[in-house]
Amino acid sequence: MSTQGSSAPSSSGPSSALVADWYEQWIATYKVGAVQRVTLGKYTMALKRLREIAPDLRLADLDRMAYQRIINAYAVDHEKATVTDFHHCLKGALLDALDEGLLERDPTRKVVLKGKPPGKKKQKYLSVYELQSLLRVLKLDGEHNWDWCILIAAKTGLRFAEVLGLTPADFDFERQLLNVDKTWDYKGGGGFKPTKTGSSVRKVTIDWQMVGRLSVLTKDMPPDDPIFVPKDCTIYNSTVNGVLARRCKEAEVPVIGFHGLRHTHASMLLASGVSIASVSRRLGHASIDITQKVYLHVVKELESKDTDAIMRSMATLL
Structure with missing residues (x-):
């Protein structure tokens, strides 16, 4: 305007x-x-x-x-x-x-x-088994395709714009760290721009399997070029959501949107016993309160399990 x-x-x-x-x-x-x-x-x-x-x-x-x-x-x-x-x-x-x-x-x-x-609401996240099924059908054949974006989001919890903003220089393979300090302005015509908030600037640990795969993928690329954004190409999130929907159907799991990979990642960590403070930092949330609000359903489920564990422990004291 x-x-x-x-x-x-x-x-x-x-x-x-x-x-x-x-x-x-x-x-x-x-x-x-x-x-x-x-x-x-x-x-x-x-x-x-x-x-x-x-x-x-x-x-x-x-x-x-x-x-x-x-x-x-x-x-x-x-x-x-x-x-x-x-x-x-x-x-x-x-x-x-x-x-x-x-x-x-x-x-x-x-x-x-x-x-x-x-x-009827689209399912927001997958179970561990469903995510494993999804990752097995990804076509990671060495090319810079959307399946790689799906893998990275599932294993790091990055937002779509953060994944698009990744460059080879952002990966510290020796320390197994991924530096998140910018995004790609896919809604505004392209180009790097700052992260959503200051707290979104962070370093995310990656597993050794990701290190092996991504080091090969990025080996011959210019260090400061975006990995998943071809030159002079307009990016739409509907494109990657379409690819993700096809992969979900191939894997015979519920169809989720790309942001659902972030929800899946966080829910899995919380259910595995990772502290909500660590999950909040990994997601780049401004505060733990935001994480608790977004993932209240998981937090409540974990609290219920904690209550059962406390009662079993107390019962052994007599």
């Missing part, structure tokens, strides 16, 4: 400006250049739907009932979680409008978030 000619929203009192026009100015003023591209995309998509649902609604006419009608219209063809995201995108702007005196009352107060029933 171009910010040329846009200015900060006026604070001259209740406004006759269109809600959508004001929201667009708010995005240009407060979000462009301040949030990541993906996050900005959520705001601009919310703007597009707002214009479709309420093209003529003015700030002066925006009250709780009008806002609820916007949410209801959006909820017709979206699940509740998506409706909640849409609401949060709008709410921040409208609360700022309230602070600026453009609204007399908070139109988002006590909003009822609705949504259509959730569809």
Whole structure:
């Protein structure tokens, strides 16, 4: 979205400006250049739907009932979680409008978030046996194909953009370490860019089998070139997800997305008794709290096993 000619929203009192026009100015003023591209995309998509649902609604006419009608219209063809995201995108702007005196009352107060029933969710991760079956059907014939990306993600937990950002120089084969300090901007036309967060910069240990395979794969490559991104080639995550889906079907295991390999990796480590702190560092999470939240299902299962072990131990004391 171009910010040329846009200015900060006026604070001259209740406004006759269109809600959508004001929201667009708010995005240009407060979000462009301040949030990541993906996050900005959520705001601009919310703007597009707002214009479709309420093209003529003015700030002066925006009250709780009008806002609820916007949410209801959006909820017709979206699940509740998506409706909640849409609401949060709008709410921040409208609360700022309230602070600026453009609204007399908070139109988002006590909003009822609705949504259509959730569809069948794709399985997020594989079991140890399923992952072993998947890895056995990978075609690791020495070429730089997508199967190698699948192997690396399964054994390291790297994100897709992190795998694409790998260069031969990132591998320290003697110490069995993989340096993660950049990503590949596949959504923005290519090129290296920083990791998702500062905590995502990390060194990940790799097993000796990976060392043997990857040392051969990267032997004759320029040290600072991305391993899996051909020159002048646009990368789409749908491509690798398509390859992964075919491999899952060949292995006769549930079809998961590429990010599901990261979930599989983390779940396997936690189930194997690796501390959640170590898993959090390996994944590059900003805090252990994030790891606990994402993998709560595994943590709860492990806590249940711990409780059983504690009770058995206590029973032997008499």
